[in-house]
Each structure stands twice: as structure tokens, then as C-alpha cells.
Amino acid sequence: MDVTLIVDGANVMGSRADGWWRDRAGAMARLHGELAALAAHGVAGPVPGGAASPAGEASPAGEASPAGEASPAGGAAGGRWFPRIVLVVEGRARAVLGLVEPDPGVRVVAARGEGDDEIAGLAGTLPGPRIVVTADRELKRRCRAAGAALAGPRWLTRLLA
Numbered sequence: 001m002d003v004t005l006i007v008d009g010a011n012v013m014g015s016r017a018d019g020w021w022r023d024r025a026g027a028m029a030r031l032h033g034e035l036a037a038l039a040a041h042g043v044a045g046p047v048p049g050g051a052a053s054p055a056g057e058a059s060p061a062g063e064a065s066p067a068g069e070a071s072p073a074g075g076a077a078g079g080r081w082f083p084r085i086v087l088v089v090e091g092r093a094r095a096v097l098g099l100v101e102p103d104p105g106v107r108v109v110a111a112r113g114e115g116d117d118e119i120a121g122l123a124g125t126l127p128g129p130r131i132v133v134t135a136d137r138e139l140k141r142r143c144r145a146a147g148a149a150l151a152g153p154r155w156l157t158r159l160l161a
Contacts, residue, residue, distance in 0.1 A: 002128045005133060006133065007031075040082075043081050048150070048155065082105075088111055089110055090111040124146035131151050133151045133152070135152050
């Protein structure tokens with residue numbers, strides 16, 4: 001199954017207190033490297049928003065999964081999946097394009113305007129299952145309406161650790 005993770009770079013970067021505010025492009029380059037490793041090694045467990053975690057059902061860990069929201073404790077049979085990753089960057093973090101080498105597992109998209117508009121557009125136009133990684137409420141609403149599943153930054157950063 002070809003699953004695409006659409007990562008709200010600013011939102012995920014901002015979820016970690018690692019000094020990103022001093023060097024946004026550098027922090028985005030670190031995130032890019034972590035995402036490239038994730039794409040290469042894959043993700044163990046269920047696909048967020050997939051059949052293993054239906055909307056509103058409790059996960060095996062007892063956490064309620066709000067409509068299409070990812071829960072890191074899965075119900076899939078320990079399978080591994082290899083996502084295509086789209087990292088959306090905006091503002092000063094766009095300079096990451098000059099810092100990283102192209103990677104087959106991570107496509108970097110520099111938002112032409114607002115990152116949220118770019119992400120919502122991708123959520124509605126990319127083929128196959130799409131999972132948007134963000135904590136932004138309004139963006140979540142827009143992406144859910146576009147047919148994408150959702151995961152929060154903590155879900156992703158746990159996979160990167």
C-alpha cells in the first residue's frame with residue numbers, strides 16, 4: 001500500500017524545544033534527515049486512520065482515537081510500511097532547500113504562500129491514502145474534509161526518536 005505522510009514542517013519543528021527558533025533552516029534540515037531515515041527504515045505497526053484504528057474507536061492502549069486521528073499504539077499485526085513523505089516548509093525554513101540533498105524518500109515542498117494552504121491542497125490532490133501530520137485544528141478540519149487521515153506531531157516524533 002502506498003501511503004503518503006504530508007508533514008506540516010513548521011508545526012512538527014515547533015513541537016520540539018531544540019532551539020529551532022535560532023536556526024529554522026538548520027532545524028528543518030535535521031527534521032528532513034530524520035524523515036529520510038524513517039522513509040528508509042519504515043514504520044512498524046498500523047497505518048494511522050486505517051482499518052486498524054477506525055474513527056472514534058478505542059485503541060488497544062485505551063486511548064480514544066478522534067475521527068481519523070492516529071494513535072501510536074496500534075492494532076495491526078506488527079507489519080512494516082514504508083511511507084512516501086512530503087515535507088512542507090514555509091517562511092525562513094524554505095532555506096532548507098539549499099541545505100539538504102534530494103532524497104528518494106522525502107520530497108520537500110516550499111509553500112508558495114501559507115503552508116496550511118499548500119498542505120490542504122496536497123491532502124486533496126495526492127493519490128492514495130494520505131496522512132497529514134499537524135496539530136493545527138483548522139488545518140486538521142480542512143484535511144479531513146479532503147479525505148486525509150490525521151496524526152499529531154507527537155506520533156511522528158516518537159517514531160523519529
